[in-house]
Amino acid sequence: MSANIKPALYQHCFDYVNERVKSIQDALASSQESANSETKSTAGDKHDTARAMMQLDVEQKSKQLAEAQKLHIGLRQIKPDQKQTIVQLGAVVSTNLGSYYIAISIGKVDFEGQSYFVISPGSPIGQALFGKKKGDTAEFNGRNITIENVQ
Numbered sequence: 001m002s003a004n005i006k007p008a009l010y011q012h013c014f015d016y017v018n019e020r021v022k023s024i025q026d027a028l029a030s031s032q033e034s035a036n037s038e039t040k041s042t043a044g045d046k047h048d049t050a051r052a053m054m055q056l057d058v059e060q061k062s063k064q065l066a067e068a069q070k071l072h073i074g075l076r077q078i079k080p081d082q083k084q085t086i087v088q089l090g091a092v093v094s095t096n097l098g099s100y101y102i103a104i105s106i107g108k109v110d111f112e113g114q115s116y117f118v119i120s121p122g123s124p125i126g127q128a129l130f131g132k133k134k135g136d137t138a139e140f141n142g143r144n145i146t147i148e149n150v151q
Contacts, residue, residue, distance in 0.1 A: 006092050006151065008111055009101040010080035013118060016106055017075060021068045028061040071104050078103060084150055087129045089121055094149040095129075102126055 035054035078090035087093050093100045099116045106118040119126045128138040128145065138145045 005111060005114075005116075006090070006101075007080040009092065009109070009116060009118065010075070010078060010090075010103070012109055012111075013101075013103050013106060014075055017068060017071045017104070021065065021072070024061055024065045024068055028058065028065060031057045031061055074104060086131055086133045087147065087150055088131070092116070092151050093129055093147060096146045096148065097143065100125070100129065102129070 031054060035051065035058055074089075080090065082090065084091040087102060089102055091102045093102065099114060101116050101118045102121050103118055105120040105123055109116055109118055117125075121127070121130055125140050128140040129147070132138055132147050132150075134147055134150050136147050138147070
């Protein structure tokens, strides 16, 4: 595991969240524009239903935006150049079952020919690994996970 992997994984997470926020903001603006441009028609109930559906869409996108902004807040707590010796937020963990970056839930990413699972500390496997150190074992889904390295 290279020393620059943490900053690279951190940047990947930050770019992912920025892209997600922008995408949601664009969709929200489009939905809001559609809702605002809907004019009163003689259709009555159909019009009211359409406006209600558009409003629900705007509310749903607003919730998604709030969740994505929470991810930003979580990422800002990580110091990618800080070395860790225990599994915690911002740690890169090598195990006998794979490598993990404890940050936000993104899933599998590939860097420098190696796969990393970018997971949240609140995920089931994140919880199983959290607080452990090199040489410790954890159990997840009936399998023993041996922590080979933490950085």
